[in-house]
Amino acid sequence: MFATLACVAAMYLTPLVWMISTSLKPEAQATDGSLRLLPVPASSVVERARANYYGEEAAGGAWKPGVWTDPSVDFPRFMRNTLVVCALSVTGMVISSAVVAYGFSRVRWRGRGLVFGVMLATMMIPFAVLMGPLYVIFGRLGLIGTLAPLWLPAWFGGAFNIFLLRQFYMQVPRELDEAARMDGCGHWGTFWRVIVPMSRPALAVVALYHFMFVWNDFLAPMVFLTHRDDFTLALGLQMYQSKAGNTPWNLLMAASTLVVAPVLLLFVLAQRQLVSGLSAGSVKE
Amino acid sequence: MTREGRENLAGWVWVSPWVIGFGVFMLLPMAMSLYYSFTEYPMLEGPVWVGAENYARMLGDGTFWKTLWNTAWYGAVVIPLATALSLVIAGMLTSKVRAGGLFQAAVFIPTLVPLVASAMIWMWLFNGRHGLVNRALGLVGVDGPVWLERAGWAACALVIIALWGVGQQVMIYCAALREVPESLYEAADLDGMGPVRRFVSVTLPMISPVILFNVITLTIGTLQVFALPLALFQNSKGGPGQVGYFYTMYMFDKAFADGEMGYASALAWVQLVLVLGLTWLMFKVSGRVVHTRG
Known part of the structure; x- marks a missing residue:
């Protein structure tokens, strides 16, 4: 069992290991048919990493750019765009979903069950049904050609995240609400002093998931972003691959690593929250 | 205002x-796209009402059937395989094995990789001349194919890549398996059940609601597959024989490359009806099979 699992785990990790390994080799060694993980000699790995990612002095003193400094793609700019979209989208998503989930769990009002049901049903609606008209709507609002279409909708909450937070709020003891009410708190006070502090882990899960979602998203940027200057990393990577026809594999893998690394880093830092969020969404009722 | 009235108002405000x-x-947008679907709408001009013409046009549109078929076979192959594979992996992970958490992380990590980056990585791994897959096959004396340039092999590649991304399902199954009460297994052991019978008559019924949830999620996701094949086949409408040209890709091309918003909207509505219909069907069929607690 242990050996089988070790093999399975190795197979799942190999593509990523090979991506990083290729990104640390000179072009000739990436395609020389060897199965080595490091360039030859192994001591050249730091210098090679610098050359592939950042750039190097080529023969004759000319500057040979790496992926980060390549003027034909501008990855620093794509990174900045992606981070801007992520920051605005995640902030909006967390705030709005937290508020709406309160309305679905702590306020009793007529129609609550029905509206909640409708909200759950919207999770099935494919984005493709909406993308054409959304393009028209954002065009009318003068937002095509800006980053706004990518983060603005998040400020109205997301069905799945609202659902997740509502499930979490349900587990916050009602006695705490009543204590707050005794102290003269209204709904807002209860939300701000009781629910939000008690729900920090769940809010972190929503933030993490939404960050991953936005970082990963491809279809929406493809529909709404018209200028290359506005591209996100996902679009930029696709463009980098397709622009020259034969982008050297070592550089393409370096570019891919740039796109993957932040997410992997986040996973290492927040592994526990990510895993707990997954099981919370599905198993607990 | 009465207290009840105030609460009703507060609910809507929240x-x-x-x-x-x-x-x-x-x-x-849904209302708009429903309306567009009955119009001819070249993006630069306004929509013109044409009745059900767009829907009639689909019947004779070879690419529509091709992409629908591609999406259908992809789902029909990937969904059962992914479900079986993730159940097996989850079963092994929850069986008190050493370093289980580490292995679990290894299977989960690929699901975090952005799809475009996945496409780049696999494009490199499946490269006919220098790719790692063919190098590994060469070690055992097999002359690997030019994966992404032959329709059949490209289809295999798509399935393999999909199976690389089952980590989320695995995690959900792990959580579900851990919730099965130990006492049920003890009872099964007392009845003298072997591991296979125990899995079929104890484990499967207990986790069947979670399987249903996962299969529905997978189905909805499969019907919308877009980014990975697009990047993997370098925006070439699905690579060799268009084997990787899926429904949403066709819809996107119609709307934004050919500027036929009306026809694209009709395609979108057919997709929506398919998603809702399949989900409804699965709930219906599973009603008899899925075990509901309490």
Whole structure:
């Protein structure tokens, strides 16, 4: 069992290991048919990493750019765009979903069950049904050609995240609400002093998931972003691959690593929250 | 205002962000696309009403059937395989093995990789001349194919890549398996059940609601597959023989490359009906099979 699992785990990790390994080799060694993980000699790995990612002095003193400094793609700019979209989208998503989930769990009002049901049903609606008209709507609002279409909708909450937070709020003891009410708190006070502090882990899960979602998203940027200057990393990577026809594999893998690394880093830092969020969404009722 | 009236008002106020967003970014676009689907709408001009013409056109549109078929076979192959594989892996992970957490992380990590980056990585791994897959096959004396340039092999590649991304399902199954009460297994052991019978008559019924949830999620996701094949086949409408040209890709091309918003909207509505219909069907069929607690 242990050996089988070790093999399975190795197979799942190999593509990523090979991506990083290729990104640390000179072009000739990436395609020389060897199965080595490091360039030859192994001591050249730091210098090679610098050359592939950042750039190097080529023969004759000319500057040979790496992926980060390549003027034909501008990855620093794509990174900045992606981070801007992520920051605005995640902030909006967390705030709005937290508020709406309160309305679905702590306020009793007529129609609550029905509206909640409708909200759950919207999770099935494919984005493709909406993308054409959304393009028209954002065009009318003068937002095509800006980053706004990518983060603005998040400020109205997301069905799945609202659902997740509502499930979490349900587990916050009602006695705490009543204590707050005794102290003269209204709904807002209860939300701000009781629910939000008690729900920090769940809010972190929503933030993490939404960050991953936005970082990963491809279809929406493809529909709404018209200028290359506005591209996100996902679009930029696709463009980098397709622009020259034969982008050297070592550089393409370096570019891919740039796109993957932040997410992997986040996973290492927040592994526990990510895993707990997954099981919370599905198993607990 | 009565207390009840105040609470009713407060409820609507608290959920108003979502209600407004739902109206502006969902209900309105859906109404628009339903209307567009009955029009001819070249993006630069206005929509012109043509009745059900777009829907009739689909019947004779070879690419529509091709992409629908591609999406169908992809789902029909990937969904059962992914489900079986993730159940097996989850079963092994929950059997008190050493370093289980580490292995679990290894299987989960690929699901975090952005799809475009996945496409780049696999394009490199499946490269006919220098790819790692063929190098590994060469070690055992097999002359690997030019994966992404032959229709059949490209289809295999798509399935393999999909199976690389089952980590989320695995995690969900792990959580579900851990919730099966130990006492049920003890009872099964007392009845003298072997491991296979025990899995079929104890484990499967207990986790069947979770399987249903996962299969529905997978189905909805499969019907919308887009980014990975697009990047993997370098925006070439699905690579060799268009084997990787899926429904959403065709819809996107119609709307934004050919500027036929009307026809694209009709395609979108057919997709929506398919998603809802399949989900409904699965709930219906599973009603008899899925075990509900309490």
